[in-house]
Amino acid sequence: MSEANSSRFHRLLVTGGAGFIGSCFVRDTLARRDGTTIIVLDKLTYAGNRANLAPAEADPEQAARLRFVVGDIADPAVVSPLTAEVDAVVNFAAESHVDRSILDPDAFLRTDVTGVHVLLEACRAEQERAAGGERAAPPRFLQVSTDEVYGSVETGQSREDDRLEPRSPYSAAKAGGELLARSYFVTYGLDVVVTRGSNTYGPYHHPEKLIPLFITNAIDDQHLPLYGDGLQRRDWLHVADHAGAIGRVLEHGTSGQIYNVAGGNERSNREVVAALLAQLGKPWSLVRQVEDRPGHDRRYAMDSSKLSALGWTNGVRFEDGLAATVDWYRENQDWWRAIKSGEWDAYYRRQYGERLAGSSEAP
């Protein structure tokens, strides 16, 4: 039985919807069964995976409301006609891994800056069509950004109007993308909202990132390459909570505003690794202390009371979310073993080969 659609936006273009957080947003939105239709536009880079949408595609009612388009957000010929069909664009598409941005920054500028620009231009064209009476209302544009735009925060918690001090090619490109989005609100009056999420974890997370890399390596009794002293701190946010926050900002966020999405679970990397090893019943001796990431941000932490005022609350306790995530990786080995093959080996050697060769036992 379908529920009544109380949402302001019934037709969504979700870019990057085959990635980790985007696919969760798509799965959870379709599972509401409220009639919302979604077009996913995804380039299917190494990080995109159609299998992430399998639960929705296996359900005939949900599959009927989902269209999948393989394409690049930086390609106006692909983006424009799709934008004409929707009430809102939610942009998850990005190159998202800091270590890859250090190895090869080019793709980060193309997707995280130029791609955002192409999406904004398509929305602006739709705004003009709305002004000319060719469509009912202009589309809303939601840019999914990151706490990393604040840079390393040694003490306290970042608030939305704090200075941006990105320090990696990834976070600099993300800052560029969201500043451009805001400029379209200021200059053209486009309906733009921005979210800045903290470190996200959960099922379908690409195994290049800390938590899934360490879980999957530990399952295989492989070394866990911990950067530097491992005392860097991150604030962990469950993917379902992150996707829920984006939905809330899409519906209730004020145009032109930015909303922090904090996890409320600040932990050092060492604490996270110890917790996941305990969950797996694997020894600390798997952990190797390796050469640090250049420019490694020591800490991220945000205040998200502005988002709380929209009625959002964080549902998943870190200990519960981590235990469920470990179980998911234990039970879905086909999913990650397929990713940890092909291109993966060359990446792993480039990123970790020398580091592991020169590593020492982690104290």
Ligand code: NAD
């Ligand atoms: P991800 O790397 O898992 O997914 C990115 C998706 O975008 C992939 O499906 C990929 O194929 C697609 N994509 C990449 N380039 C594209 C292009 N040019 N055109 C179309 N599609 C393209 O990333 P994620 O972890 O799901 O992150 C989603 C968004 O959330 C990103 O914008 C990221 O910056 C942001 N974010 C992530 C985190 C986190 O901890 N993962 C935290 C805060 C914010």
Ligand code: TYD
């Ligand atoms: P990551 O998952 O790459 O997220 P981000 O860099 O966006 O915070 O890394 C999380 C933390 O884990 C970060 O402090 C870097 C550290 N890390 C390691 O120590 N070893 C690794 O192999 C990876 C991928 C990350």
